[in-house]
Amino acid sequence: MRRSPCGWGERDLRSLHLLALVQEFGSTCLVARAEDGIRGYIFGFVTPDGTGYVHLIATRDDARGTGLGRRLYAAFAEAAERHGARKLKAITSIENTGSIAFHRSLGFDTKIVDDYNGPGQAMAVFHRDLPLNVSRP
DSSP: OOOOTTSSOSSOOGGGOOHHHHHHOGGGEEEEEETTEEEEEEEEEEOTTSEEEEEEEEEOGGGTTTTHHHHHHHHHHHHHHHTTOOEEEEEEETTOHHHHHHHHHTTOEEEEETTTTSTTOOEEEEEEESSOOOSOO
């Protein structure tokens, strides 16, 4: 896949931008802005069983390595806790090694679950308890 001209990496995430999530869970769908535009965002919600589920997190290419992703996750975790969350969960494809490494660096336990997204579609599933401490180890 070609690199995005707007600096968001090689993956086109537009199909994951579910505006209904933002409409219904605006307090846990967060955006990091700067003078030059959106730098990153995290979309998530809290489930009835007290899980803060992260649907999507992304940072612009020029914001990677600055700690923005960690700060977005921290802000989401705080918002999720205010809504009763006691734990966090996220998923990604098993090919997304960057996401897997990122979540592990935040202290998530990672499990590969066969058929998670349908027959033959394994996913990496992340879990961790709250609170979330995002300082680098």
